[in-house]
Amino acid sequence: MSLKALQLFLIVAQAASLRQAAQRLNMTPTALRRQIDSLEYYFGSELIDRNAGGIRLTEAGQLLLGQAARILNDIAVTRTQIDDLKQLKRGTVRIQAGGAIVAELLVPTICTVHERYPNLRFHVFESRASGLVEALTDGGIDLVVSLFTPETAQSFVSHSIQLRHSVIVSTDHALACRPHVTIRELACHALAIPDESFGVRRELNRAARACGITLDPAFVTGSLVMQKEVAMRGMAALVLPPECCRREIQDGLLCAIPIQPANAISARLDLCSLPQRRKSFAGQALFDALAQQMHIGFTTGALERVNER
Structure with missing residues (x-):
């Protein structure tokens, strides 16, 4: 054949x-x-x-x-x-990740690995966590980096780290001067958040129900690009890990305000792979780099604005 x-x-x-x-x-x-x-x-x-x-x-x-x-x-x-046996240090690794974590969390690590091994190739696919199991078991994806990993995929999780969500707004937004924000206060402002198929929206809805309120977002979109754009225009508040907006925060276009601990929303960032499948050199190199980054942790707290009462 x-x-x-x-x-x-x-x-x-x-x-x-x-x-x-x-x-x-x-x-x-x-x-x-x-x-x-x-x-x-x-x-x-x-x-x-x-x-x-x-x-x-x-x-x-x-x-x-x-x-x-x-x-x-x-x-x-x-x-x-076979190339690995020849120590050619080349190959392709296929990664699936949610759009909110590709640019700021995944790309820096990929670039570091590529700088060390320039013959490696990286195919990155943006997708929701709901398709994680099929992506790995069908053989087309080597690694998955996921937020809000579904229960059905927990056996694939190799490394994890908690990422705290914050309220992300423009620096001149009414919430920008607050020391922290409650869900009830957040609901009084225009929001740009994903639909209910996203884990963060389900967590927000749960927190809102606990406060006896219902969220009515002005913008419903899973596009991180659109969320950032409406936030930078001062039109809406976002709920994201600050790392997802690192560049905009460091450039003074957005700021991250902590959510009051009683209403805190956090998500586990998971590195997933198929345990029984042997990783290629490319796959192992990226897997090790991502695992090391998770061990070191991300500087979410350093990106949050500290406002006095």
Whole structure:
């Protein structure tokens, strides 16, 4: 069986027709058909059913589709491990992380590792913690850095650190001069927070219910870029770990005000991997660097504004 044929099959499976797939691959339909024929000969079964409406996968084709990506990933990992034996110090690591932690928490560590090992390649995917289990078990992701890790993924957690959330506002916002902020006080101002599919929103709702109030955010968005933008314009308050806004805080565009301890919201930042899967050199290098950073900790408190009563 040809690995190239398997790679081509994955592309054909996503196309509406064989001709469309051939155009995307810059191949002739006949040449592409021969590759698919070789797979069908190998498996002894028809994989693609062609009709006037285009193509569709047969039951055997659907079964192969479910395994093909994993097979190719296993081959890529094996090749990386062979490179490791040769001490070539190269390879690719695939990381999944929530958007709120990519820029300020993940990128500095990745850059440090890349500076030490310039032949390593990093593929970073932004996604919510809810897809963590599938990302690791399907074989496409090596490491996950997650906030509000779901209970179903706790067995994948290798290292953790608590990140305290603060109220993030512009320096001229009404809350900027407060020594701390309660949830009840926060609810009196325009908010920019994610929807209920995000862990931080669920924690905020829980804290609000405990105070007998309901949050009515002016801006509902999971985009960290948009949240920061409306906050810097003085239009809304955010609830985030200050590390997520480190640059803006240090530049004097935003400030972080502690949430009153009784209403405190914190999240565990988790480094996750599949315990039984051997890590490549690239994966181990980044894993070790992230684990070390978690051991050292992040300077959340140093970013919070200290206001006297």
